[in-house]
Amino acid sequence: MLVCDCNDVHFDAIKEAVKQHGSDIETIMEITNAGTACECCLEKDCEKVDLPLPLAIQRALEEL
Numbered sequence: 143m144l145v146c147d148c149n150d151v152h153f154d155a156i157k158e159a160v161k162q163h164g165s166d167i168e169t170i171m172e173i174t175n176a177g178t179a180c181e182c183c184l185e186k187d188c189e190k191v192d193l194p195l196p197l198a199i200q201r202a203l204e205e206l
């Protein structure tokens with residue numbers, strides 16, 4: 143499931159990062175590079191991706 147198109151970051155990587163480093167969005171951006179280019183995927187209604195970063199973090203927390 144694509145979370146960031148610019149940097150080709152998928153949900154599995156977000157989930158792993160949340161597991162290891164917590165759910166702070168800036169920390170997750172730093173670790174995975176998600177959201178660091180066009181910033182579309184920082185918005186919940188971004189249409190370039192399957193699961194924008196804020197929603198991906200939320201889902202990771204629910205699944206962990």
Ligand code: FES
Pocket residue numbers: 145146147148149176177178179180181182183184190191
């Ligand atoms: S889609 Fe994530 S920074 Fe562009």
